[in-house]
Amino acid sequence: MEIKEFDVFVIGTGSAGKTVAEACVEAGKKVAIADHREFGGTCANRGCDPKKVLVGLSEIMDRTEKMKGKGITQMPEFSWQDIQNFKKKFVDAVPAATEKDLKSLGIEMYHQSPQFLDENTLSVEGKTIKAQKIVIATGQKPMELKIPGRDFALVSDDFLELAELPESMIFIGAGYIGMELAHIAARLGVKVTILDMADRPLSNFNEKIVNPLTKISEDIGIDFIFNAGVSEIEKLQKNFRVNYQKDDIEESIKAEMVFNTAGRVPSINHLNLEKGNVSFTRKGVTVNKYLQNPGNKNVYACGDVSASEGLPLTPLSSIEAKIVITHILDKNIKEKAKYPAQPSVVFTTPQLASIGLSVEEAERRNFDINVKENFGLNWFNAKRINERTYGFQTIIDKKSGQILGAHIIASEAAEMINLFAMAMQTQLTYKEVKALIFSYPTWGNDIKQMI
CATH class of the missing domain: 3.50.50.60 (FAD/NAD(P)-binding domain)
Structure with missing residues (x-):
């Protein structure tokens, strides 16, 4: 051959x-x-x-x-x-x-x-x-679900190709994919339920920005079932039944479609x-x-x-x-991979965005920190669009004045976190960021009040 x-x-x-x-x-x-x-x-x-x-x-x-x-x-x-x-x-x-x-x-x-x-x-x-x-x-x-009936579960690829929306959906997994797709479906009239083994959604994100998003999710009709271990998916005549165990009790829910959003x-x-x-x-x-x-x-x-x-x-x-x-x-070049602070976003509505360290991580690394937070902001950018949820937590190193972490829930959190990324990757101090002149009124300008 x-x-x-x-x-x-x-x-x-x-x-x-x-x-x-x-x-x-x-x-x-x-x-x-x-x-x-x-x-x-x-x-x-x-x-x-x-x-x-x-x-x-x-x-x-x-x-x-x-x-x-x-x-x-x-x-x-x-x-x-x-x-x-x-x-x-x-x-x-x-x-x-x-x-x-x-x-x-x-x-x-x-x-x-x-x-x-x-x-x-x-x-x-x-x-x-x-x-x-x-x-x-x-x-x-x-990630494949290790349960009977796993082949009945669709994945995110299938959601993005749906010819029409069903009346009801179940998402197994409350990570960023599950939450993003659930928000799309719920805001377009689908009855949505999310199951997860953890006690809250988005366990990789700062709990202080996740908690208000959980409340919003419930307000738009998403039902959460936490601390639930899914054991089986069954096909019924019209719907699918998802069996799960919670508090040592076997329970089940039904929906027209089931999605595996347990992770990648x-x-x-x-x-x-x-x-x-x-x-x-x-x-x-x-x-x-x-x-x-x-x-x-x-x-x-x-x-x-x-x-x-x-x-x-x-x-x-x-x-x-x-x-x-x-x-x-070029064998003479030995460039190493470097990983500066990397922003991460959940495209729900409102958006969640994080970069850098949490308070707990900063303390474990023995930084002497200032923490600034407010989760009931009523600033102009939120008021003008009647946005009810706007909040942040930022972590500053007292010694250097540099920003160690930022966590935001806002309509434009994804764009705001990019400015924090730029500041952190160029090692600007919080005073240098506050001294910058941004256009107003903009979401970007708001970050100067967050540090």
Whole structure:
């Protein structure tokens, strides 16, 4: 059998994989790339981008509801089919456009997940491939539920493609995906229930900004069942029944659709990593400070699939990709991956946003801190749109004056946290931020009153 040889073989066509492949071929390397799903990756095809389009509709409904009697006389009608068609304008062209870009550069493409045969050999589409360097950028996928009837549960991909909304939904998992999709559905009239094993949603986020969001979620009709261990999903004639255990009592609820939003895991189980001597953990492909795999020095991993210090964020994937590129293209450059404070956002309505340390983390690290917080803000930006929930907590290092952490619940928290990210990554002190001149009245200007 003929063996095809490449300088670089990239597995995954999202932001990280495409960045590596394009840079390597432009540097004169012979490059191939593979993906077992649509080219273009999760974010553009079935994640951040299409989700944000649907969030836009639910934000309009929420904003209109708040302004009833204050200029709005009646709620608008909405069409789920129309918003889905609008979303497709952003999504449908991505795979073909990605393939066109890769093809124009002379990158050879494979539409299957490769499997390792040994440290430098892969099998894909029935072909045997040899590569000097292999880059794994396969991202993450929904975590499988280990319960009977798990195949009845849909995932976020399915939600984003729904032809019509049902009357009722159950989400198993109150992480950021479950909460974001639940807010879209509930604000568009669906009866929503969320189950979670924890005692609150969004356990990775600051409890002080999560608590008011929980109350808002309940106000828009979302039912929470916490401390619940799901044991089975059953198919009924019209609905599905989810059985769960709470306080040692077996209970159940029914809905037209059930979604698995219990979390995401590295997409690596199909790669046969053991045969390639590629070390990995539950967090993903093991990497050193150069994003190189310690088990197989010819393998690099970047993006959500790498077990690095970085959060699973698309912008960080591209940064990690650039680290990998420097090591593949120039052996004299030994650039290390660096992870400054990284903002994280939940696109509910209102939004949650966090960056940096919590109070508890700062205290564990022995910082002498000032903590400023207010969760009942009645500032102008909130008042003018009749926003009822606006709050923050910030943590400042007394010694240096630098911002250690910021946690916000607000209509525009996602944009506000970017200003905190800029301040923290450039090591501005809180006094230097307060001295900046921002436009007013804006949400960005409000951050100067938060520090």
